[in-house]
Amino acid sequence: MSFLYEKSNTWRWLVRKTRDSRPFFFTFATVCGVIPGIIGYGVMQATNSTNPELEARLRQSARPETTMMGKVNQERLAEYLGELKQKQDTNDRYVAALRGETLTRKPYQRIQPVPKPNDTVTTKPQ
Secondary structure, three states, rough: OOHHHHHOOHHHHHHHHHHHHHHHHHHHHHHHHHHHHHHHHHHHHOOOOOOOOHHHHHOOOHHHHHHHHHHHHHHHHHHHHHHHHHOOOOHHHHHHHHOOEOOOOOOOOOOOOOOOHHHHHHHHOO
16 A cells, blocks of 8 residues: 555655645545535436336335335334324434333233243244
C-alpha cells in the first residue's frame, strides 16, 4: 500500500493540490461524494421495477413461511402503531425483551415469560 503514497506522482500531485488549494479540496471531495451518489441513484432507478405483473408473480411464487412472516410482521407493526397512536406507554416492551420475556395480546396479561425448552427425551412405547 505504501507504493501509493511513496512512488506515485499522481498521488503526490493530488495530495499537494488538496493541501495547497482549498477550492480544489472541496471540489475533489464533492466529486468523490456526488459522482458515486449519482451512479448509485441511476442503478437503483434502472433496477427498480414498478411492474405490477412482476410483483404479482413474485408474490404468488413466494414460499409459505415468507408470506406468513410478512403477515405476522404486518400485524405486529399495526399493533405497535396503534399503541403509539393511542399514546400508550410502550416501555414495557423493551423491559420485557431485556428480561427475555415476550408480550402477549391479552389486555390484562401483558407480559408473559418465555416457556423453557423441554429437556426431557421422549421415548416411543414399543
